[in-house]
Amino acid sequence: MATAPAQTATSCELGGHVWDLKYTATALRHLQMIFGSLEQFATQLLKENMGQGLSLRSQAILIWAGQRAVEPKLKLRWVERFLRTADPRIRLLLVTWATSDFARAVFELAAARLEAANPPVDPDDEDGEGL
Amino acid sequence: MIQSHLLTTEPSTVQFAGSTWPLIFDFWAIRKLGQRYAPEDTSLDWLRELMAKVAAGDIDAMCGCIWAGMLRENPSLTFDDVLALLDEASFSDLVALPEQILAAMQDAYGIPREAGGNGGPWDWEVALATWVKEWGRSEAEFWRATFRTFTSISNGLAKLYEKASQGGASTRAPAEGYSLFDLLSLRGR
Numbered sequence: 001m002a003t004a005p006a007q008t009a010t011s012c013e014l015g016g017h018v019w020d021l022k023y024t025a026t027a028l029r030h031l032q033m034i035f036g037s038l039e040q041f042a043t044q045l046l047k048e049n050m051g052q053g054l055s056l057r058s059q060a061i062l063i064w065a066g067q068r069a070v071e072p073k074l075k076l077r078w079v080e081r082f083l084r085t086a087d088p089r090i091r092l093l094l095v096t097w098a099t100s101d102f103a104r105a106v107f108e109l110a111a112a113r114l115e116a117a118n119p120p121v122d123p124d125d126e127d128g129e130g131l
Numbered sequence: 132m133i134q135s136h137l138l139t140t141e142p143s144t145v146q147f148a149g150s151t152w153p154l155i156f157d158f159w160a161i162r163k164l165g166q167r168y169a170p171e172d173t174s175l176d177w178l179r180e181l182m183a184k185v186a187a188g189d190i191d192a193m194c195g196c197i198w199a200g201m202l203r204e205n206p207s208l209t210f211d212d213v214l215a216l217l218d219e220a221s222f223s224d225l226v227a228l229p230e231q232i233l234a235a236m237q238d239a240y241g242i243p244r245e246a247g248g249n250g251g252p253w254d255w256e257v258a259l260a261t262w263v264k265e266w267g268r269s270e271a272e273f274w275r276a277t278f279r280t281f282t283s284i285s286n287g288l289a290k291l292y293e294k295a296s297q298g299g300a301s302t303r304a305p306a307e308g309y310s311l312f313d314l315l316s317l318r319g320r
Contacts, residue, residue: 109188
């Protein structure tokens with residue numbers, strides 16, 4: 001049994017384990033290394049009924065990667081076994097949670113990229129003064 | 132003239148997680164990068180590929196480069212330490228990082244060039260002068276140190292050493308307009 005992290009404002013106990021999925025650099029790196037393009041993987045998850053249509057292994061990887069920020073020693077095998085044996089409703093919740101948080105991270109990255117490419121115009125500059 | 136961290140102690144910097152982090156891309160850094168990403172490679176193609184990955188926003192590649200760049204000041208820093216720092220970065224930080232990392236690497240190593248293109252210059256004379264005058268080390272040691280680093284990434288660099296040491300190296304840089312990248316990958320003109 002993996003050592004569960006402490007409860008936090010963002011954590012949730014499901015199936016007797018405290019989950020606190022976070023899609024920051026560590027998780028994104030793992031997913032990038034395994035699935036390649038984050039954008040494509042997010043699209044695939046959304047198309048596959050919020051990740052429900054994915055294989056158990058892919059679901060486990062998605063959840064394992066998100067949980068690693070708070071449980072660095074968590075084993076993928078443990079997550080796979082958890083998903084296989086958990087109540088299907090808990091599996092559904094966890095996968096949906098992971099998919100939505102991961103997709104949000106990808107969207108926020110895309111938004112940051114867009115903003116970097118097209119920085120917002122400073123309204124003070126619009127009248128051409130101070131040039 | 133292009134900045135190089137063999138020439139100066141002024142590091143390049145990257146910004147994320149609300150702080151500015153100094154990066155030093157010297158031979159040590161390139162060696163550590165080589166050990167991590169291409170321990171078997173004898174050419175420097177992996178460095179070109181790594182820089183392309185950084186440009187594409189690959190987090191592993193970005194983390195690796197930041198780690199290597201921080202090593203001289205923090206030799207005990209691990210890749211996972213840097214990854215933990217990056218966990219504190221915002222998404223805007225992550226998007227802005229590739230450009231900063233690449234600028235720092237290009238300052239140090241020159242711009243990796245495609246076949247026939249031009250890389251950035253690497254001024255051997257200034258490098259050597261700094262090594263001797265500012266660091267108080269010998270010319271022979273400069274070439275040995277450079278060569279030792281080179282041999283760790285390429286077996287064929289004896290040619291470069293021979294060329295560089297012919298007729299006294301002090302004023303005979305291998306050639307003008309070379310990028311360190313070219314020299315490390317033994318691409319001559």
